[in-house]
Amino acid sequence: MLHLRLIVPPDRTTSAVRLIDSTVGTAHVVVLSGAARSPSGDVVMCDVAREAGDELLHGLRELRIDQDGSIAVENIDLSLSTRADAAELEAPGEPADAVIWEQLAGATHEESTLSITYSAFMILATMIAACGVVLDNAILIVGAMAVGPEFGPLAGVCTAVVQRRPKLAARSLMALFVGFTAAMIATTVFSLGMDALGLFSKAQLDADRPNTSFIWQPDPFSFVVALLAGIAGTLSLTSAKSGALVGVAISVTTVPAGANAAVALSYGDLSQMWGSVAQLTLNLFGIMLAGTLTLYGQKMLWRTQRGRWRRAPKV
Template sequence: MAAEPGTSHVTFAAGAAISPAGDVIEADVARHRANAVLAALKALHLNETGGITFEPAANRLDSGREADKRRLLPHPDRGVVWEQLCEQARTGARLTPTFLVFLAIAFLLSAVGVATASPLTLVGAMVVGPEFRPLSALSVGIVRRDAALVRESLRTLTISFPVAMLATAVATFLWIRLGWIGTGDVENARAFDFIYEVGPFSLVVALLAGAAGMLALVTYTSTVLVGVFISVTTVPAAGLAVVAVFAGKWSVVLSSLGQLGVNLIGIVLAGVVVLLVLQRLELASERPRFLPWMRRRLERARTR
C-alpha cells in the first residue's frame, strides 16, 4: 500500500482486529486508483480471510510529502469506484416495503396535486419518488453486464409501479365517494400539460436528468439528485394516468403512460451512456502501478 503512488496516510495496527483476529491496515486512496487497489487486495483474498471496507474520505488538511505525492497524480478526482457503485446499485435495485411505501406516497401526492391544481404538491411528489434508484441500478447492470442486477431492477420496476398505481386508484375512488374530489377535476391537468403531452423535449429532459443523476451518484453529489427528481415527470405522469381513468379521459391516460415510458427509457439510456464514457476515460488514462508491483512481490514470495 505504501508503494502505491495513489495512496497516502498508510497506517498499520498489529493485532488490533478481534473478530476475525488479525491486523488492521488503513490508507487514503486516490479515486482513480481505487479500482486497481481493490482488485489487488481481492487477489490476496483479504475479502475472504478478513474484510475490506471503503468509503469516500472526509475533508482533510495536511502538508508535506503526502500532499506533494497527491499533487503528482493525474486527474485525482476522475474515475468511478465500480465496487462501490455496484454495491449501491444492488441495494437500490431491491424491492423493499419501504420503497413501495415511498412510491405509493409519491403517486398519491401527484393525484392530489392534479385534483387540486397544486404545483407545490406535484413538486413534492417528484421529490418523494424513489424510482431513480432501480433506474440507475438498471443502467449499472447493463454497463457491467450483470444479468442478475438487470433482472432485479426490472422486477422492482414492473412490480412497484402497478402496485403503487393500484393503491392510488383505490384512494382516488374513496375520495370521489366521499365527495372530496370530482371526476371533472382531472381537467385541472390542462394547467400541467408537461405531465402528459409527449414532445421532443420529453426525451431531452429525461436524458439530461438521467445524465445528471448518474454523475451525481458517481461523484457523491446528493444535492444534484433532488434537482433530478424535480425535473422528470415519471411520478406525476403515473398519478395522472390513474386519476384520468376515473374521469374517462382515455387520451390523457395514454399520453400520461407514454410520457412515463419516455422518461423511464431516457433516464436509463442516459445513465448507460454516462457510465460507458467514464469507463472509456478510465481505461484510456489507466497507468498500471499497483497490480504489477503486487505481482512481483507475490512471485518473489513464491520463489523464497
C-alpha cells in the same frame, strides 16, 4: 480522500502492502500484525486519493482479500497532512471525476432493492402527485417528484448493464415494475375514495390544466429532458455529489405520469391514461439510456487513466 481498512490473511499482507506502496496517490500506511480476530489476520490501513481508489480496490480484489478477509472504505471529510496533499497531487485527474465502481455498485444495490420503505415512498409520492394533477398545482407535482425514490432502481439498471450484473438488473427492474404497479393501483383506489368524498371530480380531470397537462401529452422535449436528467443523475452518483439528485428528481415526470394514469383510470379516461403511460415509459427509457451511456463513457476514461496510475512514479 478515502480511508481503507483491510483485514488481510497473513500470507498476503506483504503483497497487499506492496500493492498499496506501488499505487499512486496512497499515504499513511499502517500494519497491525495479528490484530484481527474475526476473520483472523493482519489489519492494514491506508489513505488513498479518490482518483486512485478504484485502481487500488481492483488490485486488492485480485488478491482475494474481499473473499478471505475484509475491505472497508470510508470517505475522509478532513485530512490535515502534507503527505495526503502530496498523494492528491500524485494521482492524475480530479476527485470529482473519479468513479469508485464498487462503491457505485453497493449504493445502487441498496437503492434498487424492493422493500416496504421503497414501496411506501412510491405510493405516497404518487398520491401526492394525484392531488397535484387534479388541482393543477405545480408545487404538489414538484414535491411528489422529490419524494419519489425511482431513480435508485433506474441507476441500478444502468450499473448492471455496464458492469454485467444480471442479478442487479433483475432486482432493479423488479423494483421499478412492482413499485410503479403498486403505486398506481393504490392511487386509483385513493382517487376513487377522494371522489366519493367530493374532493376529486371528473370535471377537474377534464379541465385545461395549463400547469400539468404536459404530464399526459409526451413530446420530443420529454425525451430530451429525460436524457439530460439521466446524465446529471449518473454524474451525481459517481462523483458523490448527491445533492444534484434532487434537481434530477424534479426534472422528469415519472411519478406524476403514473399518478395521472391512475386518476384517469379511476374515471375511465383511457386517452389520458395511455398518454400518461407513454410519458412514463418515455422518461424511464430516456433516463436508463443516458445513464448507461454515461457510465460507459466514464468506464472508458477510467481504463485510459488506469495505465497512467500504474506507470506514474511515487513521490
